[in-house]
Amino acid sequence: xxxxxxxxxxxxxxxxxxxxxxxxxxxxxxxxxxxxxxxxxxxxxxxxxxxxxxxxxxxxxxxxxxxxxxxxxxxxxxxxxxxxxxxxxxxxxxxxxxxxxxxxxxxxxxx
Amino acid sequence: xxxxxxxxxxxxxxxxxxxxxxxxxxxxxxxxxxxxxxxxxxxxxxxxxxxxxxxxxxxxxxxxxxxxxxxxxxxxxxxxxxxxxxxxxxxxxxxxxxxxxxxxxxxxxx
Numbered sequence: 001x002x003x004x005x006x007x008x009x010x011x012x013x014x015x016x017x018x019x020x021x022x023x024x025x026x027x028x029x030x031x032x033x034x035x036x037x038x039x040x041x042x043x044x045x046x047x048x049x050x051x052x053x054x055x056x057x058x059x060x061x062x063x064x065x066x067x068x069x070x071x072x073x074x075x076x077x078x079x080x081x082x083x084x085x086x087x088x089x090x091x092x093x094x095x096x097x098x099x100x101x102x103x104x105x106x107x108x109x110x111x
Numbered sequence: 112x113x114x115x116x117x118x119x120x121x122x123x124x125x126x127x128x129x130x131x132x133x134x135x136x137x138x139x140x141x142x143x144x145x146x147x148x149x150x151x152x153x154x155x156x157x158x159x160x161x162x163x164x165x166x167x168x169x170x171x172x173x174x175x176x177x178x179x180x181x182x183x184x185x186x187x188x189x190x191x192x193x194x195x196x197x198x199x200x201x202x203x204x205x206x207x208x209x210x211x212x213x214x215x216x217x218x219x220x221x
Contacts (some may be wrong), residue, residue: 041214056207
């Protein structure tokens with residue numbers, strides 16, 4: 001069974017559209033994250049949620065809105081997509097901040 | 112300003128030899144460091160960690176060394192195997208936040 005699963009794996013969409021990426025973890029972890037891997041391959045944190053509450057928001061445009069319906073899910077909704085949003089987005093989860101487990105990534109391409 | 116740096120973007124090693132991956136950091140306020148391994152089209156996979164109160168942690172072929180005075184850590188893989196070829200990220204964990212280095216691509220040649 002996949003520990004952290006995110007869907008879709010690939011997403012191609014036009015500028016201006018609104019899209020969502022879903023993430024689910026079955027590890028019982030309290031903390032979930034969204035990371036963005038940019039064109040230079042740097043992994044940068046976007047958001048961190050602990051027990052459904054936002055605890056980290058790293059200067060991400062407000063077009064990005066995470067939603068955590070329960071502690072096993074952290075979805076990422078993006079409004080008015082821009083070309084610069086093209087990247088690979090990784091969801092992750094951890095317990096007590098240790099050794100986060102990552103999803104397989106979602107490659108978003110905005111055209 | 113990168114708080115965690117991996118200055119070598121790539122490293123090539125012969126199978127059976129030692130691979131040494133390096134990482135430097137600027138922020139001394141952390142709980143522990145972690146190393147992740149990443150294959151193409153997959154998410155990073157946790158490899159090994161080291162607590163801020165230790166200077167060495169070993170797990171099989173993988174050993175991580177932490178030099179707090181130099182703000183430097185390294186990952187040693189010995190003996191290296193072709194399956195170790197991947198991108199390796201070091202990450203600094205402080206609170207609920209992982210800060211990653213830029214990664215080093217390791218290529219282990221048969």
